[in-house]
Amino acid sequence: MxxxxxxxxxxxxxxxxxxxxxxxxxxxxxxxxxxxxxxxxxxxxxxSKEELLADIMWESLERLLSAAMLATTDVADPREKLGRLVTLHVVAHAVQSKETAVVDNELRSLAPKLRKRVIDKRDAYEQLWAETIEQGAEAGLFRSDHDGLARRALLEMCSGVARWYSTKGEIKLDTLASEFTDIALRSLGTGEAPPQPDMDRCRTIVKYTWGTKV
Amino acid sequence: MxxxxxxxxxxxxxxxxxxxxxxxxxxxxxxxxxxxxxxxxxxxxxxSKEELLADIMWESLERLLSAAMLATTDVADPREKLGRLVTLHVVAHAVQSKETAVVDNELRSLAPKLRKRVIDKRDAYEQLWAETIEQGAEAGLFRSDHDGLARRALLEMCSGVARWYSTKGEIKLDTLASEFTDIALRSLGTGEAPPQPDMDRCRTIVKYTWGTKV
Structure with missing residues (x-):
């Protein structure tokens, strides 16, 4: 296309x-x-309209993957590598907010056959993040992320930029990238663990509010 | 309704x-x-269909706000308070993923008049997060978040749960809430700042990849 x-x-x-x-x-x-x-x-x-959507999504992810590989190819330190991944992802979602929003929102609209090709490409991209986090954990720089929760949390956080950031607004792209890199690296840090949540209380409130047993 | x-x-x-x-x-x-x-x-x-959407969104946010107030009403420590906000938001988005996804995705579909009422409710909810982060910064427990970037980052991270988490999957709700609380609190921590991103390199790559000058 x-x-x-x-x-x-x-x-x-x-x-x-x-x-x-x-x-x-x-x-x-x-x-x-x-x-x-x-x-x-x-x-x-x-x-078909669906093939057009699949092409748009696949191409967008392919571009993001190439750009991410380009951004990290010469870096050895996992912290610097992750910082580059975050920066690139955030900037891409800030300046290409429509295209990336379509990628993020419309996977549900693809039939399984077309979806697979797009998911494979997305997985290849996320694999770069997973490897970088793992590399940092092996070097004792990051906490380990066995279940991939930190990776998912950070990806959603960075993709969210497409939903609220405006390049015409007051917050500069440099500030945005710098703050998000900071958050990502701090969150993966190996420092003392903060206090844990009170899940029992949360369960009671969710049941009271939504009537859902959790 | x-x-x-x-x-x-x-x-x-x-x-x-x-x-x-x-x-x-x-x-x-x-x-x-x-x-x-x-x-x-x-x-x-x-x-009208649009009024129905606005009602659904407003009600959903009203419930989330009430639940969040209920969850934090008796807490003084800003770290514990933020932990409760994160836990509640994550659990709500995990178990009410369709409702919360509609709230998160369809603001664009409301005309300005109907949109204002929904945005006011959303702002009231986000204000709880802003106050908690500010309280933590004043107590020297969190970094300050003058431009609200940390708040937005954490909210998007937690809302993203509705997009990928399945209550039928392998990851337990307790693990999810605990990891996300951990990430949020670490990211706001006052420890040594991690290394900063290389924005110039990122600009060059974005221009090369998407043809967009940033």
Whole structure:
């Protein structure tokens, strides 16, 4: 995809509309109109709306993976490596917020066959994070993350930037990247463990509030 | 809303469908069918589809706010208070993943007038987090968070649970809450600052990869 001007136009219109209204909220006619092609020739370019979504997601993850490899290729220190992963992820989600939001929100919209290809690419990207955290744990610099919870927590934290950050707002990209790197590295630190939560109390409140037994 | 069985049925069907297909992807007929009412009587109950969404979001945030106040009302130590906020938020997003996902994803779907009421409620909830972090900073227990970046980072991290956690999976709710509390408290800790990111390198890579100047 995205090899000639028409395909690029379709792809950009799709990202804009999917980000705004969700995949299921965008009709083929609306997409064709936004991309300035007829519905018939739209199908010629994209196969199906679902294939277009899968292509957009796969390409976006492929770009993120390449960029992350490029950012970390010459670094040995796991702390510096993780700092670069966080910085790149945060900046990508800040400046490409529509594209990344589509990747993050629309996995549910893909049928299993198309989904697998996208998930494989996402897993390859997350593997970079997992390896870096593991490397840091082996070097005694990070706590270990056997169940991958820290990795997931940090990825969601950094992806969340696409949902609230505005490049036109008051917070500079440098401040954002620096603060998020700081949070990520502190959270993985090997210092004294902070106090633990009171789960019993939380269970009681959740049952009282939502009627859900947990 | 949600004061009689029909309203509860409509509300639950709407949450299920909005979470699955997005607000714009769900038609009135489909919603009526799922809630087992006629389209005409659906309008009698909900006003409009957008008002129904706003009600669902407002109610969900109101419940989260009440639960969070209940969870923290008798705590003085800001670390313990933040631990309780994190635990409650994580557990709520784990067990009420559809409802909370609708709240997190569909703000874009509300017109300004309806949106304001929902945002005010969300702000009241986030204010609890802001006050707790500030209280910790004043006591010298947390780093200060003047620009609210740590608060946003932690909220997104905890809300992200609704996107990937399954109560049927291998990770227990207690482990999840405990690890997330640990991450949150460590990240706010006042210990030595970790190394800073190399933004210049990241800028170059982002420009090379996405063609975006940052």
């Amino acid at each position: 995205a090899v000639n001007p028409t395909q690029t136009r379709i792809r950009n219109a799709a990202i804009r509309l999917f980000a705004k209204k969700g995949f299921h909220g965008v009709g083929i006619r609306e997409l064709a109109q936004a991309a300035k092609v007829s519905p018939a020739s739209l199908y010629h370019y994209i196969g | 949600a004061v009689n069985p029909t309203q509860t049925r409509i509300r639950n069907a709407a949450i299920r469908l909005f979470a699955k297909k997005g607000f714009h992807g769900v038609g009135i007929r489909e919603l009526a069918q799922a809630a087992k009412v006629s389209p005409a009587s659906l309008y009698h109950y909900i006003g």
